[in-house]
Amino acid sequence: MESPLFLPVLATCRLLLAWVHFPVPDGLLIDHQLTSPLTSYFRLKEGLWLYHHGVDPYVGGILKHSPLFLSLFSTVPLGRVAWALSDIVGAWALVRIWRSRQQLGQSRRDGLVGTAYLLNPYLLLPSLASSTSTFENAAVLLTLMFAAEGRPSLALLALALSTHLSLTTLLLVVPVLMLLATSPTSQLASPRLFGESYWKVLRYASEFVVYWFVLVCAASIMAGGVWNWMRESWGASLILPDLTPNPGFWWYFFTEMFDHFRPFFLMVFSTHLVIYVMPVCIKFQHDALYAAFLLLGILGAFKPYLTLADPGLFLSMFAVFPEIYPYLRHAIVTALLHAHASLLLPLFHALWVIEGRGNANFYYAASLVMGIAGGAGIVDACFAGMRIAVGSVPEAERGKWEVIQE
Amino acid sequence: MHWLQHLPRHCLFLLACLAAWTLAISQDEPVANFFGKHNGTSGHTNNWAVLVCASRYWFNYRHMANALGMYRTVKRLGIPDSNIILMLADDVACNARNKFPGSVYAKSGRHLDLYGENIEVDYRGYEVTVENFIRLLTGRVDPSVPRSKRLLTDDRSNIFVYMTGHGGNEFLKFQDNEEISAFDIADAFEQMWQKKRYNEIFFMIDTCQANTMYSQFYSPNILATGSSEIGENSYSHENDNDVGVSVIDSYTHFVLEYMEGINKTSQVSMQDLFSSYDPVKIRSHPGVRSDLFQRPLEGALVTDFFGGVSQAEIFPVIEEDADTTLQYITRVSFPDQVVHSDPVSPQAYHDQGVDMTKSNAPALTPEKDNMMLDVRWKDIRKWTSITIVGFLVGWVSFVR
Numbered sequence: 055m056e057s058p059l060f061l062p063v064l065a066t067c068r069l070l071l072a073w074v075h076f077p078v079p080d081g082l083l084i085d086h087q088l089t090s091p092l093t094s095y096f097r098l099k100e101g102l103w104l105y106h107h108g109v110d111p112y113v114g115g116i117l118k119h120s121p122l123f124l125s126l127f128s129t130v131p132l133g134r135v136a137w138a139l140s141d142i143v144g145a146w147a148l149v150r151i152w153r154s155r156q157q158l159g160q161s162r163r164d165g166l167v168g169t170a171y172l173l174n175p176y177l178l179l180p181s182l183a184s185s186t187s188t189f190e191n192a193a194v195l196l197t198l199m200f201a202a203e204g205r206p207s208l209a210l211l212a213l214a215l216s217t218h219l220s221l222t223t224l225l226l227v228v229p230v231l232m233l234l235a236t237s238p239t240s241q242l243a244s245p246r247l248f249g250e251s252y253w254k255v256l257r258y259a260s261e262f263v264v265y266w267f268v269l270v271c272a273a274s275i276m277a278g279g280v281w282n283w284m285r286e287s288w289g290a291s292l293i294l295p296d297l298t299p300n301p302g303f304w305w306y307f308f309t310e311m312f313d314h315f316r317p318f319f320l321m322v323f324s325t326h327l328v329i330y331v332m333p334v335c336i337k338f339q340h341d342a343l344y345a346a347f348l349l350l351g352i353l354g355a356f357k358p359y360l361t362l363a364d365p366g367l368f369l370s371m372f373a374v375f376p377e378i379y380p381y382l383r384h385a386i387v388t389a390l391l392h393a394h395a396s397l398l399l400p401l402f403h404a405l406w407v408i409e410g411r412g413n414a415n416f417y418y419a420a421s422l423v424m425g426i427a428g429g430a431g432i433v434d435a436c437f438a439g440m441r442i443a444v445g446s447v448p449e450a451e452r453g454k455w456e457v458i459q460e
Numbered sequence: 461m462h463w464l465q466h467l468p469r470h471c472l473f474l475l476a477c478l479a480a481w482t483l484a485i486s487q488d489e490p491v492a493n494f495f496g497k498h499n500g501t502s503g504h505t506n507n508w509a510v511l512v513c514a515s516r517y518w519f520n521y522r523h524m525a526n527a528l529g530m531y532r533t534v535k536r537l538g539i540p541d542s543n544i545i546l547m548l549a550d551d552v553a554c555n556a557r558n559k560f561p562g563s564v565y566a567k568s569g570r571h572l573d574l575y576g577e578n579i580e581v582d583y584r585g586y587e588v589t590v591e592n593f594i595r596l597l598t599g600r601v602d603p604s605v606p607r608s609k610r611l612l613t614d615d616r617s618n619i620f621v622y623m624t625g626h627g628g629n630e631f632l633k634f635q636d637n638e639e640i641s642a643f644d645i646a647d648a649f650e651q652m653w654q655k656k657r658y659n660e661i662f663f664m665i666d667t668c669q670a671n672t673m674y675s676q677f678y679s680p681n682i683l684a685t686g687s688s689e690i691g692e693n694s695y696s697h698e699n700d701n702d703v704g705v706s707v708i709d710s711y712t713h714f715v716l717e718y719m720e721g722i723n724k725t726s727q728v729s730m731q732d733l734f735s736s737y738d739p740v741k742i743r744s745h746p747g748v749r750s751d752l753f754q755r756p757l758e759g760a761l762v763t764d765f766f767g768g769v770s771q772a773e774i775f776p777v778i779e780e781d782a783d784t785t786l787q788y789i790t791r792v793s794f795p796d797q798v799v800h801s802d803p804v805s806p807q808a809y810h811d812q813g814v815d816m817t818k819s820n821a822p823a824l825t826p827e828k829d830n831m832m833l834d835v836r837w838k839d840i841r842k843w844t845s846i847t848i849v850g851f852l853v854g855w856v857s858f859v860r
Contacts, residue, residue, distance in 0.1 A: 105838070106838075108834055108835075108838065121845070122845070122849065124842075125842050125845045125846050125849075126846075128842050129842070129846060207856045207860035208856055208857060208860075211852065211853065211856045265852065265856070268848065268852050269849065269852070271848065272844075272845040272846075272848040272849050272852075273845065275841050275844050275845045275848070276841055276842060276844075276845035278841060
């Protein structure tokens with residue numbers, strides 16, 4: 055794993071996995087844990103077919119992807135190679151994030167970080183299922199990579215792209231702007247105030263808005279209209295038209311929601327995502343990369359159309375922060391909860407949908423376990439990130455006092 | 461003198477020509493008649509029958525036999541079971557008093573069993589109610605009602621509605637329990653007209669004072685006939701001594717007898733049917749109401765209502781060419797482009813009497829151009845958006 059050839063070999067293996075036509079079982083492609091209506095391969099194919107036959111693909115609620123996917127896959131052939139390349143790009147971005155955090159050119163741990171991304175089953179399986187969450191994750195990691203390497207324009211462009219692909223990534227705008235203003239190196243142990251100029255941040259923000267606007271124009275030209283694709287792709291996260299079961303919280307709630315209360319609860323659930331931004335960013339204003347990491351964890355538990363790829367990104371990013379490992383209090387509990395949830399989810403899904411012996415409550419209970427697993431990870435990471443600032447208890451004081459909560 | 465020798469031969473030849481010519485002319489007559497009768501064609505494409513026996517109990521055997529006789533006739537003349545709604549109390553065939561269980565006869569002598577093994581009763585027993593009848597006609601049925609119990613007619617359906625039972629002045633008794641009035645049926649038919657649920661209705665009713673039942677109709681395209689005038693009874697025709705009750709009603713008996721002489725290819729008109737009514741034999745005065753009926757009765761065939769016969773129409777052959785083929789392709793692959801005129805459809809020809817010329821041909825060529833333009837526009841959009849994104853990425857990467 056320390057050899058410099060390890061990562062290229064791993065990347066080649068991933069490419070080979072795509073090239074060799076081993077039969078991916080259809081069950082994987084439609085699995086509700088791995089794909090959601092926003093990321094489903096079949097919907098993308100259907101949208102492409104409709105587009106090629108001159109029908110507006112956004113009429114009818116089938117296609118919820120961004121029009122940029124349509125334009126990409128109208129030119130590039132739709133194949134597993136695209137997903138493999140996206141995976142490799144994501145892994146490479148994660149390694150670069152690690153390197154810029156450590157301010158090292160090359161380290162022995164690179165292989166481990168790359169492996170944490172490429173071999174994470176939460177990320178590998180959706181990629182094999184051709185879920186477009188792979189592209190979304192890659193875009194997010196590219197954003198963080200460019201921001202960590204101090205290349206503001208590219209970072210803001212990548213952020214605009216990732217926000218365009220998935221609306222909920224808007225949560226990351228604040229930490230990325232902060233990261234651009236500060237440095238990616240680990241400041242967890244020495245918190246300080248965010249002393250940078252707010253004008254710089256505002257300039258970056260306006261640049262982001264410009265890039266975002268250009269992408270919106272490109273997408274609107276592709277889709278032949280402005281509101282059709284916005285309503286379908288971004289509106290899906292806000293209005294939740296499709297209640298396909300997924301490992302997240304939202305669908306079950308809204309299946310039994312009276313129409314009268316729907317707007318209110320949609321607002322509550324969306325606000326629930328937004329309220330984490332400022333507290334996390336204020337508390338971790340000294341280490342914006344860690345704030346971004348925590349917000350990815352929040353997204354990985356509370357997103358509207360959750361798939362396994364979202365907690366997967368959060369878990370893979372743990373590899374970039376080895377300094378918190380000694381301070382994680384219940385890492386094994388989190389790991390076991392994840393193992394528990396990842397076994398129960400497909401089991402109860404099959405029991406409910408395929409066999410008909412269970413019902414939605416079984417599956418929702420398993421997704422609640424997944425939520426607890428995600429929550430446990432976030433809470434632990436949050437605590438460890440703050441605990442590291444307190445430092446280790448000196449020998450003399452060991453029996454006398456103990457840090458419980460900050 | 462040589463032409464005198466050939467004279468017999470010439471004469472014979474001339475005679476043969478003359479005979480052929482007159483024969484040809486006389487062939488024209490039935491041919492012209494055949495197509496002539498279609499000049500006032502009803503324009504229906506499917507036939508339905510609603511046969512209602514509104515009585516129950518053993519002593520109303522004849523009403524059951526009336527309805528079953530009509531059922532057999534319309535089936536024989538071509539209306540399929542799927543298009544027949546038969547409403548019977550159906551308590552006669554398996555009645556404890558029936559000496560011939562599982563059989564219903566309409567003539568003494570019991571030669572023809574109307575019940576048999578191949579009948580399909582749609583509404584039986586207590587389902588034969590006024591509400592169900594009106595719901596059936598108007599189409600306002602509960603979503604749980606199966607297809608076989610629905611009247612799935614459209615605006616090109618000819619419907620034969622036959623009702624029999626005990627009735628009086630503008631009412632008909634249903635199952636000894638409730639009654640339907642002439643106004644109810646008239647309103648139901650009007651609803652059907654408003655909802656375009658029929659092309660023409662032929663309403664036949666065999667009860668006491670039957671002609672009052674059609675007196676209140678006010679919707680177009682309804683031809684009605686009944687068995688007796690106001691103040692008159694309709695009588696049963698005959699008893700069978702072994703069955704023990706009257707087996708058929710007089711009016712229906714004579715109509716069915718008339719129908720036995722009709723087959724699917726018959727060109728007999730409704731006027732012929734009505735002319736065959738003999739008040740002396742029927743022992744009541746059957747009536748006809750044709751003021752709401754648009755066509756002349758001589759032009760309306762009996763099989764227009766009693767049979768499931770389609771009309772054949774001849775129109776000039778259009779040669780298929782690239783334009784019509786392209787039009788078809790355009791319609792199939794670009795459904796959002798509406799192609800308004802369809803010169804190939806016989807319906808269009810029938811409805812509008814349009815000349816089968818290529819008056820629509822110039823409209824087809826712009827469609828072809830539009831299709832190409834749409835494909836180009838799609839490609840333009842795709843490449844524009846890709847170029848924009850590409851420029852943005854390139855500019856940001858290298859310039860900034």
